[in-house]
C-alpha cells in the first residue's frame with residue numbers, strides 16, 4: 001500500500017527525531033493537496049517540460065520524444081519537481097519521514113511504478129549500540145550513510161535542506177528556522193558519516209565540502225565506506241585476534257572402545273539457545289559446516305593455582321551424564337548428518353540478512369528429523385556472528401503452532417518482537433500490513449521461525465498466507481522459516497497458483513538412516529566415561545528406529561530409557577555385592593560413591609560399577625536392555641489401551657491418520673474420515689475389515705444388523721452432542737454413513753478415552769476430529785496389529 005499524500009490540517013509543523021526516522025508533521029504545501037500523477041522529466045527537454053506554463057499536451061509530446069533513449073533527470077508531481085542529487089523527505093509510517101539523496105530514477109516494470117534510488121541519512125535514534133554511539137548529537141543532526149534503497153516516488157514528501165553546522169548557525173542564529181518559514185522542520189545538519197550497524201563514524205567534515213550535487217555521490221559513498229567499519233569486512237585487528245583463540249576440538253579418540261565412523265575434526269560449539277549465545281561469549285570457537293570460522297575473542301584467563309576444582313560433570317555419575325546428554329531437550333554440541341541442510345539454511349539466512357531482503361524458506365520432514373534443532377543452531381551461530389560484529393543485527397522470534405491458542409496470535413507475537421508493544425491480533429495485523437508496505441530504509445531484519453506450521457493452518461489459512469506473502473513485500477525485511485511435517489502443505493492449503501507465486505525456497509529433511517542414527521547417538525554419548533552403552537546396543541536401537549521412522553527423538557528416548565534400566569541394574573548389583581561382603585572396608589567407599597554418583601578411580605575411570613563378570617554385564621546397556629526399553633515403550637498404558645481398542649475404533653484411527661497424511665492438516669472433518677475408511681476398506685485385503693465394512697454398508701442401505709443398530713440407539717444422545725447442528729444434506733449424509741459404519745460410536749469412544757478430540761465449532765456445520773495423542777503412538781501400537789495391518793498404520 002503506497003502511503004497516501006493527503007494530510008490533515010491538524011498536522012502542523014513539528015519536527016523531532018524518533019525511531020530512526022525524522023518525526024515531522026508538515027504544514028507544508030510543497031506537494032499540494034491534490035494527488036497528481038508523477039511524471040518523468042527527461043534530459044535535454046527538462047527545461048521545456050518543467051515550464052510551468054507548458055500545456056499538458058505539449059508536455060506529453062515532449063515527454064514522448066524525450067523518452068526515446070534520453071536519461072531521466074527529474075520527476076514532477078503537479079508543481080513539485082525533484083531532480084537527481086536533490087535531498088528529499090520520504091514519508092514513512094505514521095508521520096515519520098526519512099531523509100535521502102536521490103541517486104537515480106527508474107521505472108519498475110513489474111509493479112508499474114515510478115521509482116527512485118536513495119542514499120540515506122541516518123538519525124541518532126537509528127544507532128542501536130548504546131555503548132559506542134556518539135552522545136554529542138544535535139536535535140536536527142543527521143549522519144550520511146553508505147546505504148542505498150529504492151522506493152516509489154509516491155513516498156516522496158518534500159525537499160530537505162542539509163548543511164554544515166557552520167552554515168546552519170549562520171543562517172539560523174536562533175538555532176532553528178522560524179515556525180512560519182518554509183524551512184521549518186526541513187533543515188538538518190550533517191557533519192559526519194556513519195555506519196549504523198558497526199556504529200563507526202567518519203571524521204568531521206563541512207557538508208558543503210563533501211556534497212554539492214549528484215556528481216559527488218560516488219565520492220561521498222567512498223568516503224563513508226572508507227572511514228567507517230563495514231560489518232562484513234574483517235579488519236586486520238580481528239584477524240590478528242583470531243590467532244589468540246583456543247580451539248575446542250572433539251577428539252576422534254577411541255579410548256572408550258566404541259568404533260566410530262571416521263569423521264572430520266569438528267570444533268565444538270557450546271551454544272545452547274540463541275539467548276544464551278548472547279551471554280556466554282567467552283572462549284568460544286565456532287565452525288560452520290562449510291568450515292567458515294566464526295571468531296569470538298577469548299576472555300582473560302588467570303593462571304590456575306594448585307587447587308584442583310572438580311566440575312559438577314566429573315562428580316556426577318556416567319549414567320547421569322548419559323541420561324542428560326541423550327535427553328531430547330539437551331542441546332547437542334553438534335548436529336551430525338545435517339551439515340548440508342545446515343549450510344543451506346545458514347547461507348540463505350545470512351544472505352537475506354546481509355542484503356536486507358525478505359525471504360521465505362519452507363522446511364519439511366517427518367518428526368524427529370532435526371528440523372527445529374537445525375534452524376535453532378543456524379540462528380544461534382548467526383547471533384554469535386552479530387556479537388562478533390561480523391553480521392548485521394537481526395531480530396529473532398519463534399512462533400510455535402502448538403503453543404498458540406489461536407493462529408491469529410502469531411500477528412500479535414510478531415508485532416511484539418518487532419516493536420515491543422503488546423496489541424490485539426487484529427490490531428497487530430493492521431500494523432504489520434502497514435509496516436511491511438511502507439518504506440523504512442534501514443529496518444532491522446526479522447527472522448521468524450514458524451514451527452509446527454500445520455497447526456497454524458488448520459483454522460485459518462490467511463495466517464499462513466500472510467506469513468508466506470510478507471517476505472515478498474518490498475519493505476518487509478522479513479525472513480520466515482516455516483517448519484512443517486508435510487512437504488506440500490502450501491499447495492494443499494493455498495492452491496498451486498498462490499503457492500507458486502510465493503516462490504518459497506524448499507528444503508526437505510529426510511528420515512535418518514540407521515547409520516546416521518548410530519552416529520547421532522554416539523555423538524550424544526561423547527565424553528561419558530566408562531563404556532556404559534555397548535556399541536551393539538547402539539546399532540540395534542538405530543536399526544529398530546530406522547526401520548520404522550528414522551526419528552532421532554525416538555532413538556534418543558529409547559537409549560535414554562535403556563541407560564535408566566542399566567543404572568537400576570548397576571545399583572541393585574552393588575547392593576547384592578554389599579550384602580555378600582558385609583565387612584569389607586571398601587563397602588563404605590562404594591556407598592559413598594553411590595551417594596556422590598559413582599566411584600571413579602585415580603585415572604577417572606568408572607570403578608565400582610563396571611561389570612567385572614563378563615557374563616552378567618549388568619550396569620551396561622546391551623541389546624537386551626534396548627529390547628526391554630522398546631518393550632516398555634510399547635507396553636505403556638496408552639499403548640495397551642490402543643491395542644485393546646475394538647476394530648471399529650482401530651479402523652477409525654486408520655481413516656483419520658490417512659486423512660491427516662493426505663491433507664497435511666492436523667484435523668479432519670468427520671465425513672472425510674468416513675471416506676478414507678471406505679477407501680481403505682476397498683484396498684484392504686483383510687477379511688475382518690471387509691466383513692466390518694460390509695456390515696456397515698448394509699446398515700447404510702437400511703438393512704440394520706442388530707449389533708450396529710443397537711449400539712446406535714444406545715449412543716443416540718451422545719451422538720447428538722457431537723454432530724453438527726446443521727441439517728444440510730451432505731452433512732446428514734456423512735453422518736448417516738458414519739453412523740452406519742459404527743464410526744461415530746467409535747469416535748465417541750475414542751474421544752472419551754482422550755485418544756481423539758471431537759469438536760463442533762460454533763457457527764460451523766461440520767464436526768471436526770483431531771488426534772489427541774502423537775500419531776507415532778498410534779502407529780507404534782497398531783502398525784503391526786493383525787486386525788488392521790495394511791491400512792497404512794505402519795510408519
Ligand SMILES: Nc1ncnc2c1ncn2[C@@H]1O[C@H](COP(=O)(O)OP(=O)(O)OP(=O)(O)O)[C@@H](O)[C@H]1O
Pocket residue numbers: 327328329330331332334335336337338365366367368369370371372373374484485520552553556
Ligand atoms: N542430527 C542430529 N544430531 C543430534 N541430535 C539430533 C539430530 N537431529 C535431531 N536431533 C535431536 O532429536 C530431537 C528432535 O529433533 P527436532 O525437534 O529438531 O526434530 P523436528 O524435525 O523439528 O521434529 P518435529 O517435526 O516433531 O518438531 C531433538 O532432541 C534433537 O536435538
